[in-house]
Amino acid sequence: MGRPPASSPSRPLDRGLLPSLMGYALRRTQSAVFADFAATFATAGESLSPGEFGLLVLVDRNAGLSQMALARALGIDRSTLVPILDRLQARDLLVRRPSPTDGRTHALALTPAGRKALARFSRLVRTHEKRIASGLSTAETRTLIDLLERVRASARSL
Amino acid sequence: MGRPPASSPSRPLDRGLLPSLMGYALRRTQSAVFADFAATFATAGESLSPGEFGLLVLVDRNAGLSQMALARALGIDRSTLVPILDRLQARDLLVRRPSPTDGRTHALALTPAGRKALARFSRLVRTHEKRIASGLSTAETRTLIDLLERVRASARSL
DNA sequence: TATTGTTATACTCTATAACTATA
DNA sequence: TATAGTTATAGAGTATAACAATA
Numbered sequence A, B: 001m002g003r004p005p006a007s008s009p010s011r012p013l014d015r016g017l018l019p020s021l022m023g024y025a026l027r028r029t030q031s032a033v034f035a036d037f038a039a040t041f042a043t044a045g046e047s048l049s050p051g052e053f054g055l056l057v058l059v060d061r062n063a064g065l066s067q068m069a070l071a072r073a074l075g076i077d078r079s080t081l082v083p084i085l086d087r088l089q090a091r092d093l094l095v096r097r098p099s100p101t102d103g104r105t106h107a108l109a110l111t112p113a114g115r116k117a118l119a120r121f122s123r124l125v126r127t128h129e130k131r132i133a134s135g136l137s138t139a140e141t142r143t144l145i146d147l148l149e150r151v152r153a154s155a156r157s158l
Numbered sequence C: 001t002a003t004t005g006t007t008a009t010a011c012t013c014t015a016t017a018a019c020t021a022t023a
Numbered sequence D: 001t002a003t004a005g006t007t008a009t010a011g012a013g014t015a016t017a018a019c020a021a022t023a
Helices: A022-043 A050-061 A067-074 A078-090 A112-132 A138-154 B022-043 B050-061 B067-074 B078-090 B112-132 B138-154
Strands: A094-098 A106-110 B094-098 B106-110
Touching (some): A022 B022, A022 B138, A050 A078, A067 A106, A138 B138, B022 B112, B078 B094, B106 B112
Antiparallel strands (some): B094 B106
C-alpha cells in the first residue's frame, strides 16, 4: 500500500481513494459550508451556529415543546441540550417556562427579542444559502437535497 | 413568525423552512453517515473516526511529509494535529521520525502494523460506502459527489 | 527573523451516570 | 417505577498564544 516518498515541499498531496468516497466529499463540503455560515454571520456582526439556528426554528414553529421533545427532534441527548439552552436563554432569545400540565417539563418558547433575532438570522441564512448554491442551477440544488435525504435514509442508526 | 402551540406529545414537529435548506440536509446527512461509519467499525471490533482514516491514507500515500504539510492538507491548525498523532502513535499505527534534511520537522510514516491496519480499514470503508450509497444508482452517486464538490468550491473560506 | 512542533488553555459538541422532583 | 431536567464528568475536535529548537 506504500507509495514513493513525497519530496518537493509544495506539490499537491496524493489523496489516494479519498476523492472517490462519498463520505469524504460530504465531510469536506459540510466543513466549508459551516465556515461560510459562520463568516456570513460574523460579517453581519451576529454570532450563531447552524445548530442553534435549527433549534430556534424548531422552537419558533413548535412553541411550548419540552426539552425531551426538542432533543429527540435534534437527535441529541437531553443532557447535551442543557448548556445550549442555557446560552440561548442568557442571550434572551428563548425562555423555559413551567409547563401548566406537567410539573416535570419545561415549555420552551422564543422571547419577543428571540423572534426578532430569528427574522434577522433567517435573512442571513438565505444569503448564505444563495452563495453556497451559486454554482448550481435550481434543479441541481433540488437534486442535491434529494440525494442527500436518500443517503441519510440508507445510513443505519445503531 | 409564531405558530399555533404544539400539543399532542408525539406529533411530528413542524420544521418550517429547514427541509428546503441545503446546509440543513448536509448537516443531518453528514451526522447519519458519521454514525454509520462508527457502527461499521464498531461491529468489526475496530475503532476509528473518518478523520483518522483520511489522515492515515494521506500519510500512507505521502510518506515522509511533515506535520505542517499534513495539517494544511487536512485544513486544521498544527496544534490540533498534535494530540491526534499522539493517539495514532500510541496505537502503533504511525511514527514521527526525525527529518534527515530539516531539524525542525518530523517525517511522518505508517508503521508496518499501520499499513496492515489501513488495509483492513479500507475494506470496512468500502462496506460502509456501499451501504450509504445503496439507495442510489452509480450515476447518482457520481452526481452527488460532483454536486458536493461544486458546493464546496462556492463556499467562501474567510 | 521565520518556521516547526509542543504546551497550556479554552470553548463547543457529544455522551454516560447519578441525582431531584414529579408523575 | 418511569420520566424530565440537571449536574458532574469525560473525551474528541477545534482554536489562539507563547515557547524552544532550528533554519
